[in-house]
Amino acid sequence: MKKYCDMTAAELEAEYLSVKAKYNELCAKGLSLDMARGKPGPDQLNVSMELLDKVTSDSDIHSRDGVDCRNYGGLDGLAELKELFADILKVPVGNVIVGGNASLNMMFDMIAQAMTHGIGAEPWMKQGTVKFLCPVPGYDRHFGICEYFGIEMINVPMTAEGPDMDLVEELIKDEAVKGMWCVPKYSNPDGIVYSDNVVRRLAAMKPAAKDFRIFWDNAYVIHPIFGECAELLSIFDEAKKAGNPDRVIMFTSTSKISFPGAGVAAMAASDNDIALIKKRMNYQTIGPDKLNHLRHARMFPNIEAVHEHMKLHSAKMRPKFETVLNVLDFELKDCGVARWNKPQGGYFISLFAPNGTAKRIVGLCKEAGLTLTNAGATYPYGIDPDDSNIRIAPSFPSPAELQVATELLCTVTRLVSLEKMLNL
Amino acid sequence: MKKYCDMTAAELEAEYLSVKAKYNELCAKGLSLDMARGKPGPDQLNVSMELLDKVTSDSDIHSRDGVDCRNYGGLDGLAELKELFADILKVPVGNVIVGGNASLNMMFDMIAQAMTHGIGAEPWMKQGTVKFLCPVPGYDRHFGICEYFGIEMINVPMTAEGPDMDLVEELIKDEAVKGMWCVPKYSNPDGIVYSDNVVRRLAAMKPAAKDFRIFWDNAYVIHPIFGECAELLSIFDEAKKAGNPDRVIMFTSTSKISFPGAGVAAMAASDNDIALIKKRMNYQTIGPDKLNHLRHARMFPNIEAVHEHMKLHSAKMRPKFETVLNVLDFELKDCGVARWNKPQGGYFISLFAPNGTAKRIVGLCKEAGLTLTNAGATYPYGIDPDDSNIRIAPSFPSPAELQVATELLCTVTRLVSLEKMLNL
Numbered sequence: 001m002k003k004y005c006d007m008t009a010a011e012l013e014a015e016y017l018s019v020k021a022k023y024n025e026l027c028a029k030g031l032s033l034d035m036a037r038g039k040p041g042p043d044q045l046n047v048s049m050e051l052l053d054k055v056t057s058d059s060d061i062h063s064r065d066g067v068d069c070r071n072y073g074g075l076d077g078l079a080e081l082k083e084l085f086a087d088i089l090k091v092p093v094g095n096v097i098v099g100g101n102a103s104l105n106m107m108f109d110m111i112a113q114a115m116t117h118g119i120g121a122e123p124w125m126k127q128g129t130v131k132f133l134c135p136v137p138g139y140d141r142h143f144g145i146c147e148y149f150g151i152e153m154i155n156v157p158m159t160a161e162g163p164d165m166d167l168v169e170e171l172i173k174d175e176a177v178k179g180m181w182c183v184p185k186y187s188n189p190d191g192i193v194y195s196d197n198v199v200r201r202l203a204a205m206k207p208a209a210k211d212f213r214i215f216w217d218n219a220y221v222i223h224p225i226f227g228e229c230a231e232l233l234s235i236f237d238e239a240k241k242a243g244n245p246d247r248v249i250m251f252t253s254t255s256k257i258s259f260p261g262a263g264v265a266a267m268a269a270s271d272n273d274i275a276l277i278k279k280r281m282n283y284q285t286i287g288p289d290k291l292n293h294l295r296h297a298r299m300f301p302n303i304e305a306v307h308e309h310m311k312l313h314s315a316k317m318r319p320k321f322e323t324v325l326n327v328l329d330f331e332l333k334d335c336g337v338a339r340w341n342k343p344q345g346g347y348f349i350s351l352f353a354p355n356g357t358a359k360r361i362v363g364l365c366k367e368a369g370l371t372l373t374n375a376g377a378t379y380p381y382g383i384d385p386d387d388s389n390i391r392i393a394p395s396f397p398s399p400a401e402l403q404v405a406t407e408l409l410c411t412v413t414r415l416v417s418l419e420k421m422l423n424l
Numbered sequence: 425m426k427k428y429c430d431m432t433a434a435e436l437e438a439e440y441l442s443v444k445a446k447y448n449e450l451c452a453k454g455l456s457l458d459m460a461r462g463k464p465g466p467d468q469l470n471v472s473m474e475l476l477d478k479v480t481s482d483s484d485i486h487s488r489d490g491v492d493c494r495n496y497g498g499l500d501g502l503a504e505l506k507e508l509f510a511d512i513l514k515v516p517v518g519n520v521i522v523g524g525n526a527s528l529n530m531m532f533d534m535i536a537q538a539m540t541h542g543i544g545a546e547p548w549m550k551q552g553t554v555k556f557l558c559p560v561p562g563y564d565r566h567f568g569i570c571e572y573f574g575i576e577m578i579n580v581p582m583t584a585e586g587p588d589m590d591l592v593e594e595l596i597k598d599e600a601v602k603g604m605w606c607v608p609k610y611s612n613p614d615g616i617v618y619s620d621n622v623v624r625r626l627a628a629m630k631p632a633a634k635d636f637r638i639f640w641d642n643a644y645v646i647h648p649i650f651g652e653c654a655e656l657l658s659i660f661d662e663a664k665k666a667g668n669p670d671r672v673i674m675f676t677s678t679s680k681i682s683f684p685g686a687g688v689a690a691m692a693a694s695d696n697d698i699a700l701i702k703k704r705m706n707y708q709t710i711g712p713d714k715l716n717h718l719r720h721a722r723m724f725p726n727i728e729a730v731h732e733h734m735k736l737h738s739a740k741m742r743p744k745f746e747t748v749l750n751v752l753d754f755e756l757k758d759c760g761v762a763r764w765n766k767p768q769g770g771y772f773i774s775l776f777a778p779n780g781t782a783k784r785i786v787g788l789c790k791e792a793g794l795t796l797t798n799a800g801a802t803y804p805y806g807i808d809p810d811d812s813n814i815r816i817a818p819s820f821p822s823p824a825e826l827q828v829a830t831e832l833l834c835t836v837t838r839l840v841s842l843e844k845m846l847n848l
Binding site for chain 2: 037039040042045048049050052053055056057059061068069070071072073074100101102104105108109112115116117125141144145147148149255259260261262280282283284285286287288289290291292
């Protein structure tokens with residue numbers, strides 16, 4: 001097949017009628033499909049069921065240090081689990097806090113703390129306008145936290161090796177820029193792994209704001225789909241080397257290792273920041289659910305056990321990603337109207353349709369029975385300035401459903417691209 | 425024995441030498457006792473072990489409504505657990521949110537929300553000074569939250585039927601008074617149950633601040649020790665009747681029903697406030713640990729099951745409270761130097777020593793090997809203006825330990841009282 005851009009008007013017309021007919025056929029099927037949610041499928045949840053047998057009425061309910069995990073206490077989590085997360089995040093164990101079931105909650109609380117109490121300086125709420133750099137496309141819930149707190153968001157385009165660092169280094173000259181969101185490994189939704197160069201520049205840069213922090217959401221730190229887990233340079237070490245020890249606050253969780261709703265979240269930060277965070281937590285809670293910590297510590301005695309376990313997940317994910325990627329290749333490669341990434345890990349495939357078409361594509365998919373993440377959701381304020389990016393979440397449906405769903409998505413992408421080219 | 429106040433100087437001197445000798449004897453024993461912590465004893469934790477068998481790898485992991493409790497979602501908790509807490513708190517189920525393992529966390533978040541976003545009005549942080557009424561003695565962690573957020577605390581003395589309402593009604597004329605802490609049943613530490621009259625006055629009063637809220641921490645809602653559970657008038661209903669539907673935000677948890685560190689917390693509020701809270705939570709979390717919800721829902725299918733279960737706790741608590749109360753009676757009643765409450769439920773016994781002696785009593789107990797809650801901890805800023813109140817927590821030690829510990833406490837109380845009377 002010719003590329004659409006090489007077609008004559010008559011060829012485009014014919015193609016349009018053919019694609020339109022195919023779309024109508026698919027509509028007539030009364031489909032009900034969903035590629036919107038970045039949540040593990042039931043098959044993935046099943047691989048962690050033994051977690052639920054790690055603490056029962058017959059079990060010893062004491063941690064390695066003899067803590068009765070049923071009772072109050074232990075602000076920063078069980079020692080054995082802190083060690084595990086220290087290994088996962090590649091930071092010293094003293095810089096880790098293990099919390100409840102949601103890293104999002106830890107991020108929200110961290111921003112809330114900075115707003116009301118500051119982080120090494122005056123409370124952000126008392127400093128006037130606060131701005132955050134947001135690599136785009138990105139994670140809608142990061143942007144949501146900023147929106148809730150009235151933090152102004154500035155888009156920073158992603159490159160193949162991470163955020164556009166020239167732009168970042170320019171933007172941080174504004175003292176109101178207090179922070180930046182990063183998903184450094186298998187980024188949401190692009191699946192990009194930050195290069196060593198990007199990590200070093202992020203660690204070494206000199207923002208005007210003395211209380212600038214990178215919110216380093218390493219949600220997919222240990223989540224390869226194809227092959228070995230990617231290497232990511234330690235920003236914690238690089239920042240220390242560069243004389244910016246307080247540069248980064250790191251987050252991760254077992255949401256996509258054990259159970260999304262009943263996992264364990266963790267964070268890490270510099271000595272200074274950990275002290276500030278613990279001071280706040282001291283007022284906020286008597287401690288996390290240590291029985292759930294104990295379950296996880298027993299299920300994952302060390303990082304090797306986690307790597308082994310992640311193979312079970314990637315085995316479930318691989319055919320799903322392959323299905324979507326194959327259909328995209330088959331349906332969209334030749335006509336040349338869209339581009340997409342081929343992630344090696346994480347939870348998403350990021351599709352870029354022609355500018356000005358994403359909303360209509362998502363809308364027409366919806367009409368045909370396929371739910372996708374709202375167009376724009378991957379950008380601050382829900383506004384994709386190019387109206388181009390569509391986030392595909394292949395984890396929840398079955399490969400068979402993904403086949404049909406992606407065929408529909410491709411058909412619609414072609415249809416709307418043709419409409420645009422034909423000024424329909 | 426004569427009351428100390430009826431003794432002659434010579435009699436007081438003789439008594440002092442005798443008590444001092446007894447104290448020295450106790451010191452020589454090298455005791456190591458702790459009545460500081462309001463946490464359930466291991467014997468109490470053992471009564472809930474079957475909770476851990478309610479969700480294992482063999483279990484159905486779906487809620488009543490078919491929700492896969494392992495996955496993401498469900499902002500306000502499992503329906504069956506919301507129903508249970510609605511029954512416990514005597515509110516409609518739609519006004520309940522079930523959360524994580526700590527009601528303290530819910531209270532902290534609620535105050536944080538009011539500070540940054542307001543609750544039905546401007547953010548408190550933008551309204552200048554914010555003040556809270558604090559019935560005293562009270563719960564140190566309530567006061568801690570206020571301290572963290574720079575909220576000015578005003579002491580309100582407790583009476584036998586709750587806070588001094590004449591004073592409360594006077595103080596709320598100040599528009600800066602935005603809230604009030606209440607532990608309305610088996611109050612911490614006095615064990616007082618608010619009378620119907622107090623509840624009605626709290627519900628009906630007209631504070632100058634339109635965004636005034638009572639933080640109703642019903643931590644011991646279903647926690648009798650002796651006899652039946654006390655009745656508490658529903659402030660939720662009374663406030664609605666009085667035309668103040670947004671008066672109260674309620675909190676409770678299973679921390680002292682199932683496990684302190686691994687229970688489930690809940691809150692309830694008016695329709696308006698629940699909508700504001702859910703809006704915040706929507707940015708803050710993807711949902712609570714639903715597997716722990718499921719465990720609790722299966723362990724406690726209805727409120728009757730909770731009442732039955734609480735009998736197991738009260739059976740453990742009764743001999744402990746009896747021991748402390750008996751020793752207090754035996755050692756301190758005749759000499760007339762202190763007063764204390766005889767709570768029918770809750771977790772504490774509140775001892776009032778002569779003014780100006782509590783710090784020294786706690787200090788001398790410490791020297792003899794008995795840890796007590798710091799004197800002053802039951803007051804805002806850690807300052808008991810009378811230096812009189814000492815909080816006794818009988819739940820954790822064994823009755824045998826409590827016997828020795830309370831004897832020591834009584835000996836020290838007599839000693840320090842005598843020092844004061846003799847101007848030593």
